[in-house]
Amino acid sequence: MKGNLEPPPYKAQAQYPQICCITLNETDKLRLIGTPPELIPLLRDAIKTSWGAIQRERNYNGSFEFKMLGNPWYGQGADSVKSRRLIVSVLKTMVQHGWELIQAADVSKKNTDKDSLFFEYIEQSTEMVDTGEIDMFAVSFNRYDRLRIIDGPARIIPTVREAIQQQWRSGIQEEQIYFSAMEFKLHGYPFFADGQEAVMSRMMLSQILANVKAQGYRLYTSVDISIGHEGADAETWVFRAVRPA
Structure with a gap:
């Protein structure tokens, strides 16, 4: 064929x-x-x-x-x-x-x-310089209260946990391995939030970006890959390892 x-x-x-x-x-x-x-x-x-x-x-x-x-x-x-x-x-x-x-x-x-x-x-990227294999991983936002790290290095998990605990006052309800991804289930509904929680959820996401960047990764793209459930979908973040050129 x-x-x-x-x-x-x-x-x-x-x-x-x-x-x-x-x-x-x-x-x-x-x-x-x-x-x-x-x-x-x-x-x-x-x-x-x-x-x-x-x-x-x-x-x-x-x-x-x-x-x-x-x-x-x-x-x-x-x-x-x-x-x-x-x-x-x-x-x-x-x-x-x-x-x-x-x-x-x-x-x-x-x-x-x-x-x-x-x-x-681009024959040679001026923004990002990689040595060896391209190092990327994904973070997805699922349902109204779950965040999953997919194929991220081990050091990223405590980094993300710390960001959640710093900025999401309701805290983490449960942690589990979800079909090979690390999943944090948060108290409340950070991805369907109103009022003060809407502000807190953005502060949490900002802190995640800051903490992950401190580990040598930057947000490469945010992409909508899902039609979602009943129209309720969120974008997926893809991070890429970088070092100074």
């Missing part, structure tokens, strides 16, 4: 930067728009490694589309962790081959919309 697929042509113009786009569609599709054909097998491997089986591949109106088995963009339970792992794997693959994320943007008014990811080809 794969041998019969014709990838869409990539038309790079020397006088302009090379820009491409990856979109998250419906509940199970990922489309490459203006992406060089040589990235297709690399992203295929990234999907299989982080998510699992691909149900179908095709040329979709000039884009190259992967339809995954299952529903990563409506993930529940273990799939909610795997879908974040999937988006990190896609971002890593792009960075490893010279494509830096410009912006994750919501450019659709559909009820089930998710972000589009825009990348620019």
Whole structure:
């Protein structure tokens, strides 16, 4: 099947930067728009490694589309962790081959919309210098009261715990391993907050950003990858390790 697929042509113009786009569609599709054909097998491997089986591949109106088995963009339970792992794997693959994320943007008014990811080809990043493998992990905000650290290094867990305890007065109700992710269940509803709690939740998130940055990571992107439950979704944060150039 794969041998019969014709990838869409990539038309790079020397006088302009090379820009491409990856979109998250419906509940199970990922489309490459203006992406060089040589990235297709690399992203295929990234999907299989982080998510699992691909149900179908095709040329979709000039884009190259992967339809995954299952529903990563409506993930529940273990799939909610795997879908974040999937988006990190896609971002890593792009960075490893010279494509830096410009912006994750919501450019659709559909009820089930998710972000589009825009990348620019940069031979050597001036913002971030990595040695060896690209080091990224995700933090997701789930339901109204849960925060999950997905594939973060061990030192990040006490760092995030400290930030929560410093700024969220209601405290932590429970900690557990949730399908290989570290989950903090907070007292109250920080992600559906009003009044003073709405302010406290932002202070908590600001403290998390500060504490994680002190550990050598910066927020690389915040991306909406889920249609959520009854429209109640929150973006996922992706952090990337950095060091001074």
